[in-house]
Amino acid sequence: RKEVEQDPGPFNVPEGATVAFNCTYSNSASQSFFWYRQDCRKEPKLLMSVYSSGNEDGRFTAQLNRASQYISLLIRDSKLSDSATYLCVVRKAGTALIFGKGTTLSVSS
């Protein structure tokens, strides 16, 4: 079983739509959780950290459920510029980041 699993998509949505991505992780020792965004042929960029209490950054809301080892990302009012691959990422203390395969989002006008 992979350490981080995501639905690869692609998710094709119109502008203004709300879209949700899910992710599960296998290692209960994971301590930090993130969503990264990766554009084609570019390095990943941190979108937001994810906390058990849930956190929001503008149109983006992330949730973490440690009991079920589940992470989610909700994007409201999708923009064309949101088109990218969204990577679910976990880390155990003091180690490198472990990336999921990514979920591809395509927002069309």
Added chain:
Amino acid sequence: GAVVSQHPSRVICKSGTSVKIECRSLDFQATTMFWYRQFPKQSLMLMATSNEGSKATYEQGVEKDKFLINHASLTLSTLTVTSAHPEDSSFYICSANGVLVGSAREQYFGPGTRLTVT
């Protein structure tokens, strides 16, 4: 914010040659750097952890004699792909641990190096 640079950004080489990729932290010292590899439509896979002044720690399945890592200073780590073959063609990305944010260190990524072996 912190910046990590990589050089070269793109390289094409012939099979059997060696290629060196540099990763630099530009405005901070990085005692630990990480090297990842990403094949098309795949996730970033950790290859090795590079610690300044000591030997790198390689992930299972990564040949240390083929992927030579040197972290000779607090701002520079290099990855040398020796005797490159077409199957080594990939996107190589480094990252560096920055300052503590809470209990974790934020990680900064370089822009990546696209290697094509012909």
